[in-house]
Amino acid sequence: MKQVLFAVSSALAVTACASVPAPATAPGPEARPYHVSDTASADVDAALARARQSGKRVLVVMGANWCSDSRALAGWLATDRFVELIKRKYEVVYVDIGMPRAGDRPNLAIARRFGVSELPGSPNVLVLTGDGVLVNPTTATSWRNAESRTGDAIYDELATLADLPV
Known part of the structure; x- marks a missing residue:
């Protein structure tokens, strides 16, 4: 009985591993x-x-x-393709948001200054005009899945935000 149970559980384990889809793409760059x-x-x-x-936007x-x-x-933004987009369309500032779950929120005032009252995760992307108008109020805090986005999707969104009328 133990042998049958072992054989069945082994077969199920192999089947479960085989049914897990492989990642669609290789991991992207990191910075x-x-x-x-x-x-x-x-x-x-x-x-x-x-x-x-x-006349650029601020990222x-x-x-x-x-x-x-x-x-x-940040890794995607450091690649040649993004560097060219940023050079043409953006001034970039990286801001450390600390460890929000631990209560360490050193730069939340920056987000609030531009109308973003909470940072529910990380990262957050604020696209601003030179006059400080937030271009992407509905998507500024939607970047928590950046690691699973493709470079093309990130590029397309940032290219669109660079030219979006305010």
Whole structure:
């Protein structure tokens, strides 16, 4: 009886492993640009000033190095394809949001300044005009799945937000 039970459970285990789909794509790039800074608000102000002069948008990426989705998004933004888009359309600022679950929320005031009252996860992407108008109020906090998004999907969304009328 034990042998039959063992054989059945072994067969089920093999079947279960075989039925788990393989990842659709290989993992994307990663980067760790989020650093605790006393000047995060001033960095955003400087990017806004540059954007007013250049006519670009400001891309405020609020994340953390401990977060795999934040690292994945930053990794995509560091690739050649994204660097070209950013050079043409954006001023970028990476803002560390600490560890929200632990109550460590050092830069929540930056999000609130632009109308985002809570950061429910990480990362968050605020796209701003040079005058500080939030272009993406409905999607700013929807990036918690950045690690599972494709580079094409991220690129397309950021390209659209760069030219979206306000």
